[in-house]
Amino acid sequence: MWLYIDELKRRKGDHQLYTWEKSAKELGLEGKELPDEVKIKVDLKVTFAKEIIYIEGKAAVKLDLQCVRCLQNFNCVLDLEFKESFPLSREGQTDSEHLIIEHGFVDLTPYFRELVLLNLPLKALCQENCRGICPLCGRNLNFEECNCTYDNVDPRLAVLKKFKKEV
Numbered sequence: 001m002w003l004y005i006d007e008l009k010r011r012k013g014d015h016q017l018y019t020w021e022k023s024a025k026e027l028g029l030e031g032k033e034l035p036d037e038v039k040i041k042v043d044l045k046v047t048f049a050k051e052i053i054y055i056e057g058k059a060a061v062k063l064d065l066q067c068v069r070c071l072q073n074f075n076c077v078l079d080l081e082f083k084e085s086f087p088l089s090r091e092g093q094t095d096s097e098h099l100i101i102e103h104g105f106v107d108l109t110p111y112f113r114e115l116v117l118l119n120l121p122l123k124a125l126c127q128e129n130c131r132g133i134c135p136l137c138g139r140n141l142n143f144e145e146c147n148c149t150y151d152n153v154d155p156r157l158a159v160l161k162k163f164k165k166e167v
Contacts, residue, residue, distance in 0.1 A: 001042070001108040005088070008048035015047040027113045038063060040116060044108075053106065056083040061116055065124040069132035070140050080119055084111065 001020055008016070020042045024034040044057040061078040086106075131141035136148040153161055 001112060003046060003053070003106045003108065005048075005104050005106055008046065008053065011048070013047070013049055015045050018042075018044040018046065020044070022112075027109060027116065029113060029116065034063070034116075034120075040112065042112060051088045053086045053088065054084075055086070055108070055111075057081075059112065059115060061119075065121070067126035067130055068123050069130045070126060070142055071133065072126050072140065072142075074124075074126040076121070076124070078116075078119055080115060082115060 001022065003018075022040050022042070024030055024038040024040065027040060029038075038061065040059060040061050042057065042059045044055055047054040059078075059080040059082065061080070063076045063078065064073060065076050066073050127142075133140055134146045134148055136150070137146050139146045
């Protein structure tokens with residue numbers, strides 16, 4: 001995702017609108033939690049003023065995930081909003097706050113790669129109250145009940161079970 005700086009400088013103070021749709025592979029996310037065919041759509045408003053590039057907009061990522069509790073596949077859409085500013089001069093800035101400029105173009109790919117990676121769910125759940133699968137019979141407890149009894153008590157805690165019956 002490249003922006004031409006001279007075009008931004010000519011329209012100083014005005015904003016420009018961009019829409020991009022890139023694959024995970026084009027953002028350099030292949031092999032990192034996302035299949036190559038995942039598409040990332042970005043609607044972006046760019047403004048240039050006082051040697052600073054301001055960007056804001058929305059990004060949408062459609063994911064096919066597998067629930068970590070019940071192992072069912074489900075669709076998930078990440079709707080991400082962002083607002084950021086990038087100074088063109090390096091004075092007082094760290095590398096993480098600075099855009100890479102090559103031949104008059106600014107590459108926003110690292111910013112959007114980071115935005116997507118930081119917003120991926122740590123635990124993919126099909127629903128907040130997913131009950132998972134029964135560890136004994138393997139049934140999906142979201143769809144059917146099972147009659148399994150869990151009598152696996154740690155022998156060190158068996159004394160507490162007797163205590164509970166007495167009280």
